[in-house]
Amino acid sequence: MNEITRSYLPMTETAFYILLTLQKVHYGYGIMQDVEKLTNGRIKLGAGTIYGSLSRMEKDQLIEVVGEENRRKSYTATKLGRELLQQEIARISELYHNAIQMEGNNNE
């Protein structure tokens, strides 16, 4: 793994949710809607944030353009992007399991 890809870990919520939704093919606004729904409105990604993140992640080859229709590019995660997402999910799972375990200890 090189410097660029390592800079994504640990991941920002923006990068995490973009990669998560791009397991399927999506265009920019679709990602915004999906993320808002997934987080029950907690995360409303701004248009500028999505635009910048998609350009940067495409340049870093975490995602790729798979189509273009009516001036809307659609994206999907690359193999590298999916690998990074799996690593981040493993890290979050560890956080989650440790939190549950320690909470359990405190309640005893």
Next chain:
Amino acid sequence: MNNKKVFRWWWSWESEKIEKWIEAQEGQGWHLVKVKSNLMRFQFVKGSPRTMRYVFDYQNNVDIDYKQLYEDAGWEQVYAKDNWYLWRKSYPADQPELRPEIYSDVDSIIQRNNRIKKTLITVGLVLIPILIMNMVVQPMWQIRISILVVYLLIFILFLYGLNRLATQNRRLQGKSKSLKN
């Protein structure tokens, strides 16, 4: 009077001040209809008060889906020239928490500031050979001194702007780290 033109001078590192000023005008029923002269001249028409978020964006070389993405997200483009964009979107007056943003995280604001910084540095560097040329060509020392003073003032202003943007970024970076690690 149901029409007014206002000239406002502002610097690229204080765009938020102008955003809030236009929003206040809209709140008083002055609808922004046109922006000219490198985002300095604002033309308003009187109407009913609106709650309208205005936001400036600075982008280098946007691709075709930039405008579409913002429009999909409900933004209307008011101005687009020389890498500067002005967007607006209305929101309910009684729900200030719904005031929309184009940047929803700290990193994208830092990156926007870095783009503005890069432009300031580029323009500043281009000014140096022009300054030297002027000095060489100009035979009268009085004029040479005046040119030098003007350039010095411009450089001080640019350095001030760069410093303002860098300070804002440092503050934001602190915030970003505490969220991430």
